[in-house]
Amino acid sequence: MHTDARKLDDNTLIEGDICIVGAGAAGISMALDLLGSKHKVILLEGGGFEYDDKVQDLYKGQTTGQKYFPLKSSRLHYFGGTTGHWAGMCSPFDPIDFQKRDWVPHSGWPINRGDLEPFYGKANEILQLGPYNYTMDFWQKKLPEMNPFPLNEKVIWNKMWQYSNAHFNQIYKGSIVNAQNIHLYTYANVVDISANEGVSEITEMIVKNHAGKTHRVRAKKFVLACGAIQNARLLMASNKQAPAGLGNDNDVVGRYFMEHLEVASAELWLFKDFPTNLYTVDWGVTKASAEIAFTPEIQEKERILNGTASMIPLSVGKHQKPRMETFQEDDPRKSKQVMNKDFDKSEELAKKEKGHILRAFQLNTRIEQAPNPNSRVTLSKEKDELGVNRADLHWELTPLDKRSIRTMYKILGQQIAVSGLGRVRLNEFLRDETDTTFPDSTNGGWHHMGTTRMSADSKTGVVDKNCKVHGINNLYIASSGCYTTSGAPNPTLTLVALTLRLSNHLKSVLAG
Template sequence: MNRFNLDDEDVVVIVGAGAGGGTLAMRLTQAGRKVVLLEAGKYRTNDSFVNNEAWAGSHLIWNDPRTTSGDHPDVLAFPGVPATMGRGVGGTLQIWTGLTPRLKAHELRTRSVYGDVDGAGLADWPMDLDDIAPYYERAEQEIGTSHRHGRPPMPANNNYKVFANGAKALGYRLYATGPYATNVEPFDGRPGTIQDGFNMQGDRTGAKWTTLVREIPRAIATGLLDLRTDCQALTITLDAAGRADGVVYVDPDGVRRRQRASVVAIAGNAIETPRLLLMSAERRHPHGLANSSDLVGRYYTRHVTGYVLGHFERPVHMNRGENMAGILADEAKHEPARGFVGGYYLETVGLGPVAYATLLESVHREGPAFTERVEWYSHTAALWICGEDMPMPDNRVTLDESARDDFGNPIPHIHLDQHPNDAAMRNHAWDRGTALYEAVGALETTRAYGLPSGHNHGTTRMSADPNTGVVDEFGRCHDVPNLYVSDCSVFATSAAANPTLTLLALVHRQADHLLGIVSG
């Protein structure tokens, strides 16, 4: 692996080695560009993962302190850790579930289709589905998505069989075990699934696609990637013309360094990316870099979520098999007669014992009601709600100047309120999930709010008009022409689909733009 000079003016500096940063690094290095990839976490190999929720929570998660405010149920339940984001090479992909649905056409036109929703800042994306479609195709083919491009479907586990039978009984039609980003059979140098549960704590086999197992190694193989781990980015610097010319970071020895850059791309996450832009305020950008619109950090979204647990007389063993290989799309539509705008998916989920107990505790608190249901673990099926939530301008990430991290910088403050549309959607989804399990003989069901969110977007939303967004359709900052954002914070709205596939499509499109393949 090369080690480029700190003063090398030809390198592209990418901050963050997750889905977006890893993919962009591969694309650029394979095209002959030199890349310095800064990652705040460690470089772990798959065989170092431990199938243990507590271990994963302390080793793979971004656990830096945050402060919170607002009335959202997730913030009230988890004020110290309101969001679950991965830290390390592979980013949140180290712990992701693997479902890869595409966005729908109406979800890119929410302002036009949904109309004026009181209290919400809906926006149309500055592109349509035809612009993204070829990049969806590329991403699905590269990660080996099941159910797509001739790839076989994921085999059904017991959790899915219960789910599918309930869906059929209710008259639903659009349910399947994918699309799913884990190999059903060997593909692209990776093995097929062994149907191991608990791989949200890191997939030891490498059957599940991540940039850790595919894009990063391919970028390294070019000889043009300089991957620097345990390096926390602090600020982005500008030259006299107002262009990004470097990134200041702290290296593993605690030394502050500055890497010169021809282009900078931030692929942190929907919290750390706006934080970095806000911390990079300078004379020409007194309120934060790329923030002339005052929208850096605003319109933070994270999906409407919740759980339904179905408790049965016979064993289910939901933990066996791929964690989330089951999705029902019939409710992912815009049908205001249901009492809300936008739609949602129901998705199977194999909960580990710690997550299962955490959900039960949020409902039953303690005593016999709690302990009895803990003992039902092997007889429980579970589904998760994933729905479009309403972007609100005051749901945002700001800097908490009263609290500092280990480097002396202000920590992120997250304000999150719940929109009435979100509550109405969750109630509808709870009712349908409950009915689904009751239709196949559940003795009892449990409804619970979500765990800390793993889907986080907004905060540097894209727009055609510089006054209504932070970046353009290619993720290029309106205010700084060679500064890009390459993560889910560019989403103009959340849509209902799990976000990773859309992010990959956007980053492939961004790479084509940087390489001069597409213009705009």
């Protein structure tokens, strides 16, 4: 069922069993999982079904530190959330991503990969990916030309990816709007959260919109699914009863903001032609491809972060501008247009070139960012049109991030040379071993993580292993903000799996 909250009488009281705030990848996945259950689900979405610049403007904020995308355009603020813009690249986290690693400060989740395993399959379905199988052998049987580089398997492995075309605003609008037990309210921006006197229980959420209406929402359980930056903002801005905001007694909310560093890092020059079908997406048969990955053993030996290298023809890569340069418009639609235009132009320019384009490749890193408490979201003094303090972001990288990338290509270079395949050449910014800085051209993946991190201890995390906010009985978070460490893969498949695990937990809590 759908209601436009602008059309309700002012000060309407909305009541249900579970209230989900935000209808993006996480919120809609949870609603789909609860669809047809006996629970009355209230799904609050700040935007409508289409882009609306007034609503989008609520995301505006300042960034400092390492150059970042404009906050206004790095997320979409309407039904379907940022899946309206995402590129759909998916791969699950590795077991090592959840482990405590003594060389990665603040690492170690209170859950492991096995805890998510029962939910990855359904997450794969919700994202409309192919079979839930990410082993190279499986995909090679479908397309035998998928040929790995003959490198030492104790050092290098091939991590498989699949590609989703699931834009939730298009594919799930009907199911959500027509569901009897899902009550979707659009133009229902949560602006404040009230708790009981002891701040141990949420009593109600306050919803506002640009039509000047204010409503109240009551439920047994509340789930924040507004995205990692907005969830942290909402917790910090809800400071009537707790001066630093809800769940923030230990000053952890907003800290440990992580991105994936996606940066052109090296060139691969092959001595002779080698079939690279494994490393480029085959849109016909498999819709899958691999990235060059580094084994857990070598990560431990070299004390580096988990990362991968993907390949594009050098003739294309050298004409491409960094996305951190092309995606700088405040309007997300314009930013995407400028970026895509640049991609198309680089392909065109490459086609005009003659030479060994199949033997020279640009190697692009995708790597987790080391958790860093100084990389953080804070509340601005400036307020948005609905009266909430805006979110600002200070993105800060560490020397471990830089050393890990440099080491990855040193290892890969050695392996490629030993195998007689060719040579790897480091890009300029990686050559000086004493330089720990990153150039402005360093891309993120628009992956916001870590701001409400998971930890068994409330001193070092915002949510517990069930994504429940420490100290508050009925407040949960469904977000990549809950990631303790960010893994190398793009976040959404794991986010949906984690959300389904939370949904399962809520069902059992409500049942008994």
